[in-house]
Amino acid sequence: MIAEDEPAGLADFRQEVRGFIAEKLPTVVREKVRRGVILDRDELDLWERQLTARGWFVPHWPERWGGLAMEPMWRMTLDEELARNDCPEASPFGPEMVGPMLMQFGDDAQKEFFLPRIVSLEHHWCQGYSEPNAGSDLASLQTRAVRDGGDYVVNGSKIWTSGAHYADWMFALVRTGADGKPQEGISFLLINMRSPGITVKPIIGIHGWHLFNQVFLDDVHVPVANLVGQENMGWTIAKSVLEHERLKLSRVPECHRRMARVKALAASLKERGQPVAQRDWFKLKLATLEVRLMALEASVLRFRRQALAGGRLGAETARLKLRGSQLVQAFDNLTVDVAGPLSLPYDHASHHDLVDNAPRPWDVATTSARRFMGRGFTIAGGSSEIQHNQLAKQVLGL
Ligand SMILES: Cc1cc2nc3c(=O)[nH]c(=O)nc-3n(C[C@H](O)[C@H](O)[C@H](O)COP(=O)(O)OP(=O)(O)OC[C@H]3O[C@@H](n4cnc5c(N)ncnc54)[C@H](O)[C@@H]3O)c2cc1C
Numbered sequence: 001m002i003a004e005d006e007p008a009g010l011a012d013f014r015q016e017v018r019g020f021i022a023e024k025l026p027t028v029v030r031e032k033v034r035r036g037v038i039l040d041r042d043e044l045d046l047w048e049r050q051l052t053a054r055g056w057f058v059p060h061w062p063e064r065w066g067g068l069a070m071e072p073m074w075r076m077t078l079d080e081e082l083a084r085n086d087c088p089e090a091s092p093f094g095p096e097m098v099g100p101m102l103m104q105f106g107d108d109a110q111k112e113f114f115l116p117r118i119v120s121l122e123h124h125w126c127q128g129y130s131e132p133n134a135g136s137d138l139a140s141l142q143t144r145a146v147r148d149g150g151d152y153v154v155n156g157s158k159i160w161t162s163g164a165h166y167a168d169w170m171f172a173l174v175r176t177g178a179d180g181k182p183q184e185g186i187s188f189l190l191i192n193m194r195s196p197g198i199t200v201k202p203i204i205g206i207h208g209w210h211l212f213n214q215v216f217l218d219d220v221h222v223p224v225a226n227l228v229g230q231e232n233m234g235w236t237i238a239k240s241v242l243e244h245e246r247l248k249l250s251r252v253p254e255c256h257r258r259m260a261r262v263k264a265l266a267a268s269l270k271e272r273g274q275p276v277a278q279r280d281w282f283k284l285k286l287a288t289l290e291v292r293l294m295a296l297e298a299s300v301l302r303f304r305r306q307a308l309a310g311g312r313l314g315a316e317t318a319r320l321k322l323r324g325s326q327l328v329q330a331f332d333n334l335t336v337d338v339a340g341p342l343s344l345p346y347d348h349a350s351h352h353d354l355v356d357n358a359p360r361p362w363d364v365a366t367t368s369a370r371r372f373m374g375r376g377f378t379i380a381g382g383s384s385e386i387q388h389n390q391l392a393k394q395v396l397g398l
Helices: 011-025 026-033 041-054 072-084 093-105 108-119 236-248 252-268 279-309 317-343 349-353 365-377 384-395
Strands: 125-128 144-148 149-158 169-175 186-192 200-202 210-223
Touching: 011 041, 011 072, 011 108, 026 041, 041 236, 072 093, 072 252, 093 125, 093 169, 108 236, 108 317, 144 169, 149 169, 149 186, 169 236, 186 210, 186 236, 200 365, 236 279, 252 317, 317 365, 317 384
Parallel strands: 125 169
Antiparallel strands: 144 149, 149 210, 169 186, 200 210
């Protein structure tokens, strides 16, 4: 926890969260998370249902929409405890992206329909921004939406769409205009993934897991009622969503999870007859990362308070995403340093199953796969080069 004076009641809240986890986290879910194995949708639902029943799936949302308007210090404590105690990372798309976006830009009907269904877990979402020829240069996207009576007819393809294989809805950027700058012809649509004309094809990552997809849209009819904001103003909405996404992509809880793991691993393994945890090189590296984590956490807290007060987050959030993705990978690298040759085996059986009979400690079998996954954090949500460019131009005015 960061070096801000701990407010009264926070220690009790921390205990309350730990008690909740001990009681409600299903064993099968806890064991998979401990081993670093990817959960399937049903397993994740088991846990998210517990969070939702307790009001902790969207604790930062206003009470009007099923949240608790939780003060950010409490929210960060909640997230930290969940991560450190083997709870799965909840999907960010509904709670962190679509929800806040609709509260700001959606019309009343959209809010009334979609927000409660995020909280009740009836709708899972995916993000349809990137295309085969539009990633960093997102404004060059070509998926086209053409008005046909009360519908848009959408044609094109989205790629790297995380979780599209179990999503019910996709929030997507589509081209609706060709005049002016490319940014001026983009609209923001909410697309039902069960619509005729949608095909989801899996992409298997270097880590061996199926997390991404390519989504093909062929003459998909989307009611005009599912347009958010005005036609051709999608770029403004997309930027706001990215700013909120970067709060999540600061990955502070995930750093806490990794820090707890690497400490436990270092205590359980020996080097030259001594627990790794007592080796000077390890203590120095760990202390360096812990200080970096405290600094990042303090920045995130400031932005979360800004978000709760309804303020715009702005381009400076690029710093959070940049630092968070670097820090997660620094913890992953430290874990590999600690595990040494134990982290080398990298095969399907070792990280797809519960590896009950594996001769290695439970938490090293997926070390390599996890490290490959963390590598993707440099790119996801906008690559590091793009974050640097944004900071240089929009924050520093260079
Ligand atoms: C784990 C993961 C999850 C993802 N999930 C989703 C998702 O759910 N939905 C979605 O829409 N997308 C998703 N993406 C896609 C992601 O947003 C894009 O991969 C990213 O924006 C980069 O685009 P690109 O892959 O086309 O690379 P490119 O844009 O082709 O970039 C290639 C390289 O060139 C560099 N580069 C490009 N332009 C510049 C520049 N102007 N200055 C300096 N360097 C530059 C980049 O930094 C990069 O190193 C995901 C990606 C990953 C890795």
